[in-house]
Amino acid sequence: MxxxxxxxxxxxxxxxxxxxxxRGYWTPYPxxxxxxxxxxxxxxxxxxxxxxxxxxxxxxxxxxxxxxxxxxxxxxxxxxxxxxxxxxxxxxxxxxxxxxxxxxxxxxxxxxxxxxxxxxxxxxxxxxxxxxxxxxxxxxxxxxxxxxxxxxxxxxxxxxxxxxxxxxxxxxxxxxxxxxxxxxxxxxxxxxxxxxxxxxxxxxxxxxxxxxxxxxxxxxxxxxxxxxxxxxxxxxxxxxxxxxxxxxxxxxxxxxxxxxxxxxxxxxxxxxxxxxxxxxxxxxxxxxxxxxxxxxxxxxxxxxxxxxxxAGVNTIVIDSTHDFKGLTRNIALSLALYGGQMCTAPQNIFVPAGGIDTPEGHLSYDDVVAGIARAIDGLTADPAKAVEFLGAIQNPGVLARLEAAEKLGQPLLDSRAIAHPLYPEAVVRTPLIRQLSTADSAIYQEEHFGPIAFVIKTVDSAESLAIVEDTVREHGALSFSVYSTDAATQLRAQEVAENACVALSLNFTGGVLVNQSAAFSDYHGTGGNPAANAAxxxxxxxxxxxxxxxxxxxx
Amino acid sequence: MxxxxxxxxxxxxxxxxxxxxxRGYWTPYPxxxxxxxxxxxxxxxxxxxxxxxxxxxxxxxxxxxxxxxxxxxxxxxxxxxxxxxxxxxxxxxxxxxxxxxxxxxxxxxxxxxxxxxxxxxxxxxxxxxxxxxxxxxxxxxxxxxxxxxxxxxxxxxxxxxxxxxxxxxxxxxxxxxxxxxxxxxxxxxxxxxxxxxxxxxxxxxxxxxxxxxxxxxxxxxxxxxxxxxxxxxxxxxxxxxxxxxxxxxxxxxxxxxxxxxxxxxxxxxxxxxxxxxxxxxxxxxxxxxxxxxxxxxxxxxxxxxxxxxxAGVNTIVIDSTHDFKGLTRNIALSLALYGGQMCTAPQNIFVPAGGIDTPEGHLSYDDVVAGIARAIDGLTADPAKAVEFLGAIQNPGVLARLEAAEKLGQPLLDSRAIAHPLYPEAVVRTPLIRQLSTADSAIYQEEHFGPIAFVIKTVDSAESLAIVEDTVREHGALSFSVYSTDAATQLRAQEVAENACVALSLNFTGGVLVNQSAAFSDYHGTGGNPAANAAxxxxxxxxxxxxxxxxxxxx
Structure with missing residues (x-):
């Protein structure tokens, strides 16, 4: 019985x-x-x-x-x-x-x-x-x-x-x-x-x-x-x-x-x-x-x-896009969500020195970075709305890492403190973005858990992807996001993902973030890189x- | 495609x-x-x-x-x-x-x-x-x-x-x-x-x-x-x-x-x-x-x-039987097969000091031991037939262990050299049985790989089973064989098997040996005791x- x-x-x-x-969408718990x-x-x-x-x-x-x-x-x-x-x-x-x-x-x-x-x-x-x-x-x-x-x-x-x-x-x-x-x-x-x-x-x-x-x-x-x-x-x-x-x-x-x-x-x-x-x-x-x-x-x-x-080092590679606005909005929210205190939150953003192609024409490296910074500024402009996704900093260790990161590389976007309208005690901070060079691997190959991101200028997307493969193999990652309209680059990104054994998200410009991992469909972690020994x-x-x-x- | x-x-x-x-019987390879x-x-x-x-x-x-x-x-x-x-x-x-x-x-x-x-x-x-x-x-x-x-x-x-x-x-x-x-x-x-x-x-x-x-x-x-x-x-x-x-x-x-x-x-x-x-x-x-x-x-x-x-220490516990002849024949073949050079071959045989019940009446401890020894003698009497299951000793290490074992405990059955009718170089040996007491755990809790068996006299089957549980937990086993007509003892044997995570064979008196493990049906090893970390x-x-x-x- x-x-x-x-x-x-x-x-x-x-x-x-x-x-x-x-492995389609399914949940019994609304x-x-x-x-x-x-x-x-x-x-x-x-x-x-x-x-x-x-x-x-x-x-x-x-x-x-x-x-x-x-x-x-x-x-x-x-x-x-x-x-x-x-x-x-x-x-x-x-x-x-x-x-x-x-x-x-x-x-x-x-x-x-x-x-x-x-x-x-x-x-x-x-x-x-x-x-x-x-x-x-x-x-x-x-x-x-x-x-x-x-x-x-x-x-x-x-x-x-x-x-x-x-x-x-x-x-x-x-x-x-x-x-x-x-x-x-x-x-x-x-x-x-x-x-x-x-x-x-x-x-x-x-x-x-x-x-x-x-x-x-x-x-x-x-x-x-x-x-x-x-x-x-x-x-x-x-x-x-x-x-x-x-x-x-x-x-x-x-x-x-x-x-x-x-x-x-x-x-x-x-x-x-x-x-x-x-x-x-x-x-x-x-x-x-x-x-x-x-x-x-x-x-x-x-x-x-x-x-x-x-720990792991999650990465975004920007090669080209069919929707630059969607890209910046999506990345901004990925970085801001819960102050980056997610094991899946992106940290490193690789952008080619020569810029990227978009439907609106070619954008320079500086245009790309400025677009992301602008999107974060826009997203976090209204404190009452911002605290609803930024959340609060969980512990002083995160804040200490954020303060330490403010001295790394070159400034691209400062982190701002936001006063929580309901909870004056809450420490709420917007994402920090610092610029690094590819030589700064000692910095960007380490996890800086919190609202901390680095943009790394590369020669081209081939270099970006090669660095990602090495970094994930050695230091692990739970997420890996690539923006590219180029079929060969997409294939190479899949190859990198397979070689380094990390899940790949391609062209996330809409309502789903690379941070998010849905049960019954997304394997969370692969068990095949140092970030996790199991999925x-x-x-x-x-x-x-x-x-x-x-x-x-x-x- | x-x-x-x-x-x-x-x-x-x-x-x-x-x-x-x-998990019934199946094989595509005759x-x-x-x-x-x-x-x-x-x-x-x-x-x-x-x-x-x-x-x-x-x-x-x-x-x-x-x-x-x-x-x-x-x-x-x-x-x-x-x-x-x-x-x-x-x-x-x-x-x-x-x-x-x-x-x-x-x-x-x-x-x-x-x-x-x-x-x-x-x-x-x-x-x-x-x-x-x-x-x-x-x-x-x-x-x-x-x-x-x-x-x-x-x-x-x-x-x-x-x-x-x-x-x-x-x-x-x-x-x-x-x-x-x-x-x-x-x-x-x-x-x-x-x-x-x-x-x-x-x-x-x-x-x-x-x-x-x-x-x-x-x-x-x-x-x-x-x-x-x-x-x-x-x-x-x-x-x-x-x-x-x-x-x-x-x-x-x-x-x-x-x-x-x-x-x-x-x-x-x-x-x-x-x-x-x-x-x-x-x-x-x-x-x-x-x-x-x-x-x-x-x-x-x-x-x-x-x-x-x-390595592991495989055990037979004899408590009582519905078929003593079948028991002795089965154990004899289990010990003799390929000169005990099987990871599943039994080594320790626990027999209660007070003997065991059989359909032919009560048998003393000495009767039980003599029955097993007699079965081995009978089984190995004809050299031409004996070499067909004894095989040859694989390497000098096995022979050295056999010689060392001849000095352990008390004699019950000596190992005999058999001349191979076809291969004069072959070293063929019948099983050795030595008698130990429960105090000799330093001997019987170790694997003596080869044609070496120990009979250990216990107070009763409860003691036999308790020793087996400890031995398998600490030293591992791939096989565990129990002869008992008593339902409570059988249940206790299953409990021991589950606690020590070892497969149990009950009342093997017929044509299948405890040594044998059939694919698609028998899990070989459990992965849960020190003999193997996987099945x-x-x-x-x-x-x-x-x-x-x-x-x-x-x-």
Whole structure:
């Protein structure tokens, strides 16, 4: 008999499995924060729920014994959140996770997937609550917090569950192996197969997209039968705390130990992630963060499957365009969106010294740069509108990088501080653009995370593309954007993308940004360059989270 | 248009894809070396082809520039083979492989799979030739050389190709992403996806099952578009040299650079494998061999996906039986087959001190041990018959281990030397059984590869199973066999198997041995205990051998 939660969500699951093969546009989670979709009271309830967490203890029914309280989150808009999470010792977390595993690992694929899908259904209903939590930890503007932190993150989670199910469903539970023996009776061996999860999955989160980047690993591990410990970034705990709370409610209602999913919050600066990651019981690690931390995990946690998304250097190559206005508008928004604090935000813009061809005629190098600068100025002219996509600077490290970048190369466009009409505390900055030469590779081959872009003048697009290939091979990238009307250059760009193993976006002049990556269609990361060792999501992202144990017996 | 080789073999491929999901008995490659199946002249032609290699240079048309000759193979039956393979420098191999990759990686999944399947079709026709090569390098008897070295190895190869195709076929080549915009026109992005292989796949072979253990990695890498360098064990080059020769013929006929598949032969003792494995261009490594070498690769070759099959400690737990004669006969053959030189051969036999229940009444511990010893004596009484399953000892290291084991614990059954009626040089030995106590874990928790078994007297089967769980978790195993008529003990055995992540064989008293692992049905290894970090085969074995690069453009 099917698990009731599996049965309840099976139709959706089948659609998702179809979607990952079809890869057209599909989502079950509407991205519009509209009362028509989410209910007339959803917005107010979400805000109220968020506000109820502020200045209070955040506990999880059924949680293990805590050894104190932690909490150091600050809203980039309003200052300290003063939420106090339980502090669990590493041994406590591991023991609780292992105890919870006993029943969970026996429950089987349909239960794992059914529970995962019910958690997602409830997360979707709480999209407003999570949006406020994302906004007031990451500094994203509200609309992005809702979309990227809510429905789009849920999409990425469902996508991971769909991949997991596709693999799990391909393994039969039993078969008769009947080998003919000529005139004699056949040899018959009865076989059964059982999916065995690896152990504890550890999800190490980031402070900019805690749900969008955290959900794939969480749901991939959970839907393949592992227990999960979520170690959010100390600066962005609440979105994952709410997620864990909801997951635990579903688990408990379904008769499982809620400690199947645990939150491991820490005070900023405490080394909880590495202590957990080094434990032999931790068999899967999903990490989003710095190159340094990611490489430490890869090198030191060989007991575990380690999936990392680290730093990268995203690039735009401008060769020619059929729509210069669209190009500048699109690039301006790509650079401005959430103050460049996206792992997919472009940083380096290569422009040929001789300028580019457009439908309006040839434009000089200076014309191209001026066009982009003008587009950013226009886009950010009205503070009230600008803050709705710029968001706020998440942490002082980003601001420090921005200030350091103001001394690099030559000025092209200064970053401006914008006063937020509603939140006087918020640090809002427009994109900085500096000009570099191709010789400045020590600068432009490094990630400068934040509202920082470089224009690099090249001899021609061939040189631009050659530099991109080297840079991505050596330093990684999650996005690569090319503007060209020339078929040969487009082909060469595809070749570069394939050689360096990075996704290519061609001639993005309309309403989609290179920063954006849609679940069920866009692979986020390729797993083939240093920016990430896995893609979100594909079979490789899920297939090693479980193993199969066979029993065979004579019939 | 489909690649002609893909079209030619598509029906077989579809059957194989069905078989990996069904997991009943299936094979397209008959295991009987019969003239009715393989043709009246196949046996003679195979022998003649094998003999033509002896004492001669073995070259590959189209090979890169060689820097000399290597060759140190000895037949365990007839002595030095005196085959001289070309020596290629590491730089030469890497450069040739990368040059060959240019066209191969662009050819796409249908070409990769079609070429792989054509190679397999031709390998099957050469099964006699390969059987002689396997026999005269590994020391397997002829029948095993034919079956395990020929059709069964081809099965494992086809299985890997089927998994690869299942993953490759799930990735669409193109889609339109059409996102509704309410009353406005939808946003349309045209997307294409291209499978990009990782780079060079390195296959590092062993000297006991060069094809059976080598083919899965070779064919998994090849059918996902990688180029492959095969580094066979210096003691068993010929079977893989013939394989590489055939692969290169197919590649050349299909219009590809034959250096897509290269043989890297070395003189015994030269460190060619590690030099190749450390190269940054090598992105996938498939290894079968010692724990020490496997762990070195895992720790040091982090630029590559590393799949290892290493040492393990395989176990039989005897609790009770419905057929004691069947039990003793089955165990005797399991121990004797190819002189225990199988990665799946049992080593430790746990027997309760109080003896076991059988249909003929209770048998004491001594009765059980005597029954097994008697079965081995009976099985090996006739030298002419015995050599047909004992085969010959592959190398002096095995003999040295056997001699060392003769001093461990207490004697239960001595190993006897058997004179081979046809090959006076062959070292043929029957299984040794020594008695240990549970306190001798330093002995029995280590692999003693060869015709060496230990009987360990335990308090009861609960103790036996507890020791097995610990041993397999810490030291790994590829096989685990339990004899019990008791439902609770069987359940506990399954629990142990799941906890330690090892395949379980229950009550093997008939014509199938625990050593045997059938492609399309039995997962060989689980990838979840220290004996192997991957299973042959599953999705995890293939999914990380390629990546997907996407191009999206505005419509």
């Amino acid at each position: 099917k698990h009731p939660l599996f049965e309840q969500h099976e139709a959706l699951l089948n659609q998702a499995v179809h979607a990952i093969a079809d 991205e519009v924060p509209s009362p028509k979709v989410y209910g007339e009271t959803a917005a107010d309830e979400g805000r109220a729920a968020f506000e109820s967490y502020l200045g209070a203890d955040f506990d999880f029914p059924g949680q293990p014994a805590a050894s104190g309280r932690v909490g150091s989150e600050r809203s980039p808009y309003t200052g300290a959140l003063n939420i106090r999470y339980p502090r669990f010792d590493v041994d406590t977390l591991i023991a609780a996770s292992q105890a919870a595993a006993k029943d969970w690992r026996q429950a089987g694929p349909e239960a794992w997937v059914g529970v995962s899908l019910e958690i997602l259904a409830r997360l979707n209903k709480k999209s407003f609550e999570i949006a406020h939590a994302v906004m007031h930890t990451t500094g994203q503007a509200f609309m992005m917090s809702f979309q990227a932190g809510g429905p789009h993150a849920q999409d990425r989670a469902l996508e991971a569950v769909a991949y997991a199910w596709r693999e799990l469903a391909a393994i039969p539970t039993a078969a008769s192996w009947t080998k003919p023996q000529g005139k004699h009776d056949p040899v018959v061996v009865e076989k059964t197969w059982k999916v065995v999860p690896r152990g504890i999955g550890l999800v190490i989160g980031c402070c900019t997209f805690p749900t969008w980047n955290g959900y794939p690993g969480l749901f991939a591990s959970l839907s393949t039968g592992n227990t999960v410990i979520v170690k959010p970034h100390a600066g962005a705990v609440l979105p994952m705390a709410i997620t864990v709370k909801i997951a635990r409610e579903v688990l408990a209602e379904a008769g499982f130990d809620p400690n199947v999913v645990l939150l491991a919050a820490n005070q900023s600066g405490e080394p909880l992630a590495t202590l957990l990651a080094a434990r032999p019981e931790v068999k899967v690690i999903d990490f989003t963060g710095s190159r340094q931390n990611g490489e430490w995990l890869e090198a030191n946690c060989r007991q575990a499957q380690v999936y990392t998304e680290k 979100l999501s594909d079979s490789a992202f899920v297939a090693n989270r479980f193993r199969v144990v066979q029993t065979r017996r004579f019939a | 489909k690649h002609p080789l893909f079209e030619q073999h598509e029906a077989l491929l579809n059957q194989a894809v069905h078989a990996i999901a069904d 295991e009987v070396p019969s003239p009715k199946v393989y043709g009246e002249t196949a046996a003679d032609e195979g022998r003649a082809a094998f003999e033509s290699y002896l004492g001669a240079d073995f070259d590959f048309p189209g090979q890169p520039a060689a820097s000399g000759r290597v060759g140190s193979e000895r037949s365990p039956y007839t002595g030095a083979l005196n085959i001289r393979y070309p020596r290629f420098d590491v730089d030469t191999l890497i450069a040739a492989s990368q040059a060959a990759a240019k066209d191969w990686r662009q050819a796409g999944p249908e070409a990769w799979v079609g070429v792989s399947l054509e190679i397999l079709a031709r390998l099957n026709k050469k099964s006699f030739e390969i059987a002689h090569a396997v026999m005269h390098t590994t020391g397997q008897a002829f029948m095993m050389s034919f079956q395990a070295g020929g059709p069964h190895a081809q099965d494992r190869a086809l299985e890997a190709v089927a998994y690869a195709w299942r993953e490759l076929a799930a990735i669409p080549t193109a889609a339109s992403w059409t996102k509704p915009q309410g009353k406005h026109d939808p946003v349309v992005v045209e997307k294409t996806w291209k499978v990009v292989p990782r780079g060079i796949g390195l296959v590092i072979g062993c000297c006991t099952f060069p094809t059976w253990n080598g083919y899965p990695g070779l064919f998994a890498s090849l059918s996902t578009g990688n180029t492959v360098i095969v580094k066979p064990h210096a003691g068993a080059v010929l079977p893989m040299a013939i394989t590489v020769k055939i692969a290169r013929e197919v590649l050349a006929e299909a219009g590809f650079d034959p250096n897509v598949v290269l043989l890297a032969a070395n003189q015994s003792g030269e460190p060619l494998a590690t030099l190749l494995a450390a190269r940054p261009e090598v992105k996938v490594i498939d290894f079968t061999g010692s724990r020490q070498n496997g762990e070195w690769l895992e720790a040091n070759c982090r630029q590559a996906q590393v799949y290892t099959e290493k 042959l085969s599953d999705s995890a074995f293939v999914a990380n051998r390629f990546r997907v690069v996407q191009t999206r453009r505005f419509a």
